[in-house]
Amino acid sequence: MRGIAHGPGASLRDPKLFHKLSKLNVLAQKPASAKSRIWVLESLHDWLSYGMIKVGDVSKAVLQGDRTHCGFVSLFEAKQKVLNYLHEDLLHKAGVLESDRSLLKEASADHAAFRSHSGDGGEVTWQARLQKSGILIFELLEDLVYGRKFDHGIRQAAKLGGTPEQVFEQEPVKEAWQAIVREIAKELEERNALQRKAEEEPRQEEEELATVRKAPTSFPLHSASYWRAVANQTVRTYITLVPEPKTQEGVVTAIEQSSLKSIAGTQGSDSVLVFLDMDSLGESQGPGACKLLRRKFTADLPLLRKLIQGAMLARGSQKRENSEATRVVEGDLVMIHDGLGHPGGVKEAKNMFRLSSAKKEADLDSEVREVLIVFDDESIRQRKQRVKGSYTSHTTLLVASAAPLAQSVPERAYEHHPGHTTSNIVHGVKALAPADMWFASRTDKIALLTPDRCVDITAEAAAKAGDATSVPESIFSAALLPVEFFRDVLRGHAAKGMLDLSASQGCAAQSCLLERLPYVGFVLSEHHAKRLEVQLTQFIVDEMQREGSSHYRPEAAQATSAGNESAEKHASGGNVQPKKKNKKQEDGQEETQPKKKPKKTKKDEEEEAGGEENEGEETGENKSPLPW
Template identity: 25%
Template sequence: MGGKRKASDTVPKAKAGEKKAAKAKAKPKPLVVKPCTELELSKDSLNAHVLAHLASCDATTLKEECFAGILEEPPNGTCGLLPYDAGVATAKLSKGEPYCCAAPLWWLNLNWELQPGVPKYKCRLDCLQKHFFSKAAFIKKEVLVYVEMPELPHLNKGQLLAFDSPEIRDAFRQALAAAVNHARDMEITDRQEALKPWKDAMLSVPFRFKAIEAEQHVTNTLFSPDSIIQEREDVGVLHENMRTSALMRSFEVMDLKRQLESGENAEKQTKQSLRDKYSDIKMAKGSEPVTVTFVEQAQMIHNSAAMSSPRVRNILLRFDEQGLENPMDSLHKIREVIVQSDKTKTDNLEWNFEMLFDFWQTCSEGGGKRDNISLGLLEGKMTGWNGKSLPQLFLYKRSLLHFLWKTMEKMTWHSEVKELLRSVTVSVVACRRHLGTLDKPAAFEQRAGWPESADALLLAIESLVYSYQHDEKILASLKNRKSVEECLKHADLKHFMEAVDKTPPDGNVDDANDGIGEEEDDGECAEEEGGDALPAVLDCNRSAAEMFMHNSSADTDDKVLEMRNKINMGVKGAERRVKGLVKLVAETSESSDLQALIANTSALKVQGSKKHYNVTVVDAKLLCESGVQAKYRPPPTRQTQLTKLLEAAYGAKGSDWTIGDAIVALDGGKADFEEKILKALPQAKKLHLTKYYVTYTSESLEGRIQRQHQETSLNQMECVYVFTVEPLSVIARPRATMPTQTTRGNVIGPLTAVKWSDAKECWNIRWVDKKKMLGAENLAVPDDKGEEKACKNSDVIPALFWESPETLAQEICHSLGAVAVLDLSAGSGHWALSCLRLRLPYVGVTLTATHSSMLEKKLTSKVLSLMSVSGNSLFDAAHASALQEATKGQEENTKNQKKRPAPKPKVRPEPAVGQNAGEGGQDEADGAAGGGSGGGEEGEGNTSREDLLKKIRMTMA
């Protein structure tokens, strides 16, 4: 070990022809090493984040008063060894004997490592800290230090180099900083007492000093019985999740190869020689063994462009930090991705590895399935992929991204919009940071002020490139060698580009239609003029955010416009959330047509299992209504319609019910429903039937027996039929909304039936809109015995009278562990809203296309309302804060307007001399009828329009 070596130098190897006389005359120089606080770290270095973290821990420790001047503190022997003594050290080391003693930890240069090319993982340090240093404890492993004679250890404080594994020491440094932070709020005396055991442990670290001559090389310590490699394996014996992974072993082998080949007369290491180096190492259980094939793959990986890219290397290290759950814990998988990406193209490698990591996190709910990325998926050997692999699919999606960027350049938007859109979609990392995912969007306020076409293009990029729900359709285009332009014309994908093209691009962002109130008002006007517009949204169905947008649509104040942009961001987020998870299709006359519509939806592609079912639900009382008699009796169950819907669901699932399917049917309290559902359900005889009983409170049902005698009994029960291939199996846990009950029970309740007059819980619409929603086929003719007058078109009534509350949908989804829902009776969207709360894919069959459009708006409004309610899964803190600020500002404006004095009435001039009463009356009449000045404009107290007209007629007479 030479005195000329710096911290970044590797261990030099002595020259073969060097003479002993030259060694004796060589005068060693003192080591010069930068202290920890002065270490300059590159963000692209292999262990940059871990080294920066440890440097921060050391800085935290040294700032504490009781650790000030720690290098001047004398060592102590509290660890069980005698403290360092300069005289004893001189005597033993001069004789070539090793010297074991206790010395302070900071005598070491903590930044120098024997194997700088081996990755360090914070998860391993956390595990060691939890195991060894959950409380103050001594480092038990001896620190091996080589000393160049005649230099002595105490003369090189802070510069000694350790030739053993640094992980235990790093864990101690991390624990020491945690203890300092924990004691920071204590009194001075209490803090010193709490940190004293840690200080003793830091001043009493076991050291083993060995003397060497200047320029003597010590690389043979790598494979001695107490070598650093063997120490790492010994740690893996204690903790199975700390085994040496394949990636970590590859770095270790390549770092070893580099060190052994350094020097003028060093021999070149072959695959066999590197394998032989590990022959005497005792591997821990689960550690990656070293074979000739392994060395060959390691060389290929580290010599490719992948490891020269910090982005690729960091992604691989993030994979490796997952421990036993790492889906890429194989050099063969890593090599396959590199080959499929063309190992010389860095941009391909960076794109594919980043997409792989996001794909694994997104599709396995944060990394819950190790086999999520199989070798066959990477090699292109999966059934139905026609030789195409996952990396090839990701590269095809990048081509989609580039095509959409070219489309953006053709638009006449502001240049800032284009630059911002490109920056947030340049990579999946940028997309997740700024936009989140479709079901968990991030607060990206800028898009609220964009033109509609720009927001539609951004949604297309999020859905097609950085989401995985349309991958099967994109893969079909890739297998058929179609261009990206042809791919975007796919029947299930073309609506993304249609949304971009249907809105004329606007160069002025401020002029873009950023509110929803204007659209609804336009619809209202079109309807009054006899147009075929969609029904307008009533104020009772609007959320607070939509009401603010509607009421402030004509306001030009800068603060109001700023708040509108913030609120509109939440509105757009709710729309994207609904469109991302909910698919609504209108019922068709033929079962085969409906089957084709729902067969390729995302909800049917999710595979269910025992305790986690793919739910198909039908509620017969939502499939039609009985006109004006609807509130007095439930609608009839039509056998033909029920059969058509269930046959379409059965055909869409491949004409076979699987173990993971659960068919849920609600009878609405009808005695003949069981017979009808068994007749309509395909393969009903082969299915197991489980019944749940739902109870309702009597108070909530009293309003629904208006046409019955008071002596008639009140039915407070509803039966839920659950059909499964095997006996139903559920996870025993508390119910979602009734924690005192468990899912093991077959009774759900008592629930509260929704009041028809409660606009917050019951979907209320106008009678004219309800007729459009139901359609002629689903509006049964009322009987002639009813005494109720026919409804007016303007009457506001419940959209569906006999619908079960949303609580029941939540409880059934919770009990069955639903992973997706196919709803054959969408109704008011209770099941859809439950899926939105749980972030599950949902497809619902509506009565008409108008029903689909109205329900989508209703769900968006409901999601917006829940986004401002803390404690639920849809809560959005940014949107809630913006809405609260907007509401507060609106209330202040209202108060200020009330405080303003009322305008004084105008004084009418006296009639001129010679002017008769008739002329004056005519002037008054003209003013009243024409809306000019005078009494006609200001009004006369409570005088009505009819009274004014009478006065006009009298004057004319």
């Protein structure tokens, strides 16, 4: 029988169980149908196997029952009706998610399925995919159908006709079910709140972006809004965001018209970086990704050629047959990160520096170097909900140049990681934490990544996911490289600017802002560009308040502090306790000294000569980093 589960106890094979044919006759004649007969035998075997009854307790009278006592056959049939009633009617009416209903039905289809999915030696990790209400339902199923907690009430209902509704009208079962109903209502309210928030976020971003793009003079001097406008001008001074063109010709045109058009590196002295992260070109797996996602967006050769070779052509590389560019121009460094999601990415990346018509074993037309990036083990483990089996803690960065790397840029030591630029390994890199990732609803995520760069889950997975589309998902789930890594890359290779073909969530852009370098990044959509501009503006606001930062402004820190105190006073109805003064302050003997400003380097003094308030004048008062 399909539902047989073998426990440590006795079983139907015990010779003492059916030494009298009268017991077999009851099991053959008493059940209402062949399906019920199978269920009764499975139930009897399950109880014997797991020690819930003993062989000596099974008699003809116990199986059959009488006018005053409900026998095992009637009891088991009533349990079967309760199970069917739950799955076919009650759970759907209560509003249980389709994904939970599917999982619960699979885990409690029969005794064998239940034992293999429960704590009696079975696999229980599947329960992590359930809502809390789903776990409570599974526990109720165990008590009602596969356990003996509510057997007294089920026997009474069986004697009265055995309808499942009568079972759920009994007080103990009713209380347990009402607790589940309350939890379902709570979860529904949480999902609705998340959905409302997801719908409001794009509108809030639009309004916030319109506000921060205003000139600083539109706000009171040194107010919080004033400094946000100054921060946005700083972003627009250094950062240019361009929606990814559809063709290679569009890539060439966009880069030739960007702020990097007149910036060139000098062989052996400095460089311009061209960077691409394969894991940031579309939807992928990773922390907070879409549940049940079994595939990822894979960058194919045409897409890589469009971006890499289009960028090389725009930067001055020679056009060869079929409009291909395989030789990096002097002064440029092309870096391609394969990521964890592209195990064959290094091979694909090398093909960018070889003509498509060339043989596979042909030499590359540029100097190519593989740099191993080894991540901090704990940072990789924190990105996993459960660590099962072995895992990978390294990726590869392919660096292509016109001449050997040692001749292209001077050797420098990294600041945030051990090692030098001439080494072929960077270790101790802390992978991006899940808390630092962007999150959005499924609908908003598709709008940001565009449908072409998202992955459709299978029909089976969609049925299990049910109404989970409002649950926030990480957008760039496979993003790994932090700001500190990009700062070391920029400083170590003496970068004068950066062309990022996969802007992602802006870690490279943040590093360019910290180094005050021009940055041009390809984004996947207008929505992506707007969200990234808002995030970068907030990043500069935070840097203005951080002592030691090259963007630090004491007035900005004071304005934010005053704004927080005002908000706190408003929230508390004006009852804010003043800070206590020491004795010297009360006597007027001690004056409050302003905090010392950090020493500025010569580079900072030159760049800040005009003041950040006037940085927007270089590109126009309200000019945006977006090209439209």
